[in-house]
Amino acid sequence: MHQPAIPHLALADPDIAGLVEAEARRQFEKVRLIASENYVSPAVLEATGTVLTNKYSEGYPGRRYYEGQQNVDPVELLAVDRAKALFGVEHANVQPYSGAPANLAVYLAFAQPGDTIMGMALPMGGHLTHGWSVSASGKWFNAVRYSVRADGPDAGRADLDEVRELALKERPKLIFCGGTAIPRTIDFPAFAEIARESGAVLVADVAHIAGLIAGGAHPSPVGYADVISTTTHKTLRGPRGAMLMSTAEHATAIDKAVFPGLQGGPHDHTTAAIAVALREASTSEFSAYAHQIVANAKALAEALLERGFDLVSGGTDNHLILVDLTGKGVAGKPAARALDRAGIELNYNTVPFDPRKPFDPSGVRLGTAAITTRGLTPELMPRIADWIDQAVQAAAKEDDAALDGIAAQVRELLAAYPMPGWAQTP
Ligand SMILES: *Cc1c(COP(=O)(O)O)cnc(C)c1O
Numbered sequence: 001m002h003q004p005a006i007p008h009l010a011l012a013d014p015d016i017a018g019l020v021e022a023e024a025r026r027q028f029e030k031v032r033l034i035a036s037e038n039y040v041s042p043a044v045l046e047a048t049g050t051v052l053t054n055k056y057s058e059g060y061p062g063r064r065y066y067e068g069q070q071n072v073d074p075v076e077l078l079a080v081d082r083a084k085a086l087f088g089v090e091h092a093n094v095q096p097y098s099g100a101p102a103n104l105a106v107y108l109a110f111a112q113p114g115d116t117i118m119g120m121a122l123p124m125g126g127h128l129t130h131g132w133s134v135s136a137s138g139k140w141f142n143a144v145r146y147s148v149r150a151d152g153p154d155a156g157r158a159d160l161d162e163v164r165e166l167a168l169k170e171r172p173k174l175i176f177c178g179g180t181a182i183p184r185t186i187d188f189p190a191f192a193e194i195a196r197e198s199g200a201v202l203v204a205d206v207a208h209i210a211g212l213i214a215g216g217a218h219p220s221p222v223g224y225a226d227v228i229s230t231t232t233h234k235t236l237r238g239p240r241g242a243m244l245m246s247t248a249e250h251a252t253a254i255d256k257a258v259f260p261g262l263q264g265g266p267h268d269h270t271t272a273a274i275a276v277a278l279r280e281a282s283t284s285e286f287s288a289y290a291h292q293i294v295a296n297a298k299a300l301a302e303a304l305l306e307r308g309f310d311l312v313s314g315g316t317d318n319h320l321i322l323v324d325l326t327g328k329g330v331a332g333k334p335a336a337r338a339l340d341r342a343g344i345e346l347n348y349n350t351v352p353f354d355p356r357k358p359f360d361p362s363g364v365r366l367g368t369a370a371i372t373t374r375g376l377t378p379e380l381m382p383r384i385a386d387w388i389d390q391a392v393q394a395a396a397k398e399d400d401a402a403l404d405g406i407a408a409q410v411r412e413l414l415a416a417y418p419m420p421g422w423a424q425t426p
Pocket of ligand 1: 036098099100101103127129178179180205206207208231241
């Protein structure tokens with residue numbers, strides 16, 4: 001049963017309640033390896049479901065356009081103060097609705113339409129909003145894109161020589177580092193040096209790794225990046241939302257870009273839940289969690305390598321593993337679909353220099369943030385790698401019975417690992 005219980009919803013709208021219950025059960029029964037997902041705590045879930053959703057509060061604490069901010073102002077101030085303390089930044093804005101709008105606000109703050117901006121290309125592991133052609137960032141700006149190295153000992157890692165060359169030639173207003181399928185540590189000092197040499201504002205988009213940074217399991221961009229953009233719902237384990245952090249110098253530009261530049265009223269229930277998540281993330285338990293995410297990812301990468309899987313960059317430093325399935329004789333999409341049937345949920349993904357199309361690419365992407373929240377440990381990773389291996393083989397043979405057999409074993413294992421948001425009823 002969903003936790004907290006949803007009796008009013010069940011009465012008022014059995015259709016939606018039924019789907020929520022089914023989703024909670026699905027999340028309980030699957031090995032959830034989607035690298036951008038997690039399980040939030042019951043406290044974060046409760047905060048998102050409060051009367052704060054009834055309030056309008058355009059503006060910032062102490063400078064609002066609506067009355068009645070006696071409680072909302074302190075909520076937002078707590079979130080801001082906790083973000084500043086946790087990440088050690090001078091300024092934090094907790095109002096962006098999500099990661100993509102947060103990045104759009106960064107463009108609004110620092111660039112004009114037609115200006116040159118730079119980011120990692122989407123098929124190399126960057127994010128849509130870092131200048132990819134179908135996104136506003138690629139349509140409204142002259143986007144220059146860098147890649148990862150194709151070969152050599154650093155194959156699959158960001159090509160910093162290319163970043164420097166492109167930056168000095170193109171003189172972008174903004175350089176984005178970070179992305180959505182990067183299995184290796186981001187070299188913030190190197191990016192900062194290039195940004196300084198080329199006169200660009202450096203934006204570290206740490207959406208995926210914010211929880212690892214908060215927990216001390218990945219180096220921090222603070223002191224290197226001018227602006228830090230992050231979602232709050234990936235490894236940071238908060239509600240769906242985002243934050244922009246910066247030095248004091250850029251505080252006004254960021255705030256004005258978020259509101260009134262781009263958004264209307266902030267989602268105060270989300271702000272409250274972000275504050276709760278930030279409080280959780282400042283504990284020693286969370287730091288242990290962040291390190292365990294990495295330990296699990298390294299153990300899973302090792303176990304996959306032992307079973308003949310080809311990993312982009314040869315492994316991982318963080319929560320994320322990018323697998324090139326070419327050698328296994330199956331493409332990313334049918335593999336992902338088969339794995340889902342086998343109770344292992346992940347997403348198909350392009351790999352660098354992918355000869356296949358983005359909607360039907362060669363790889364799959366995995367992450368360990370959610371299974372680490374469930375309490376799974378490195379000793380269990382060979383078992384998960386075995387299931388992945390069997391399911392990929394079954395996918396190649398279209399053997400659905402084998403997939404259903406794996407799903408049953410997955411359910412049996414996971415029954416012993418509780419999930420926040422779900423309580424098993426007798
Ligand atoms: C997830 C992600 C985003 C976008 O976040 P949404 O909340 O989905 O809009 C932006 N940048 C990076 C690097 C991401 O991984």
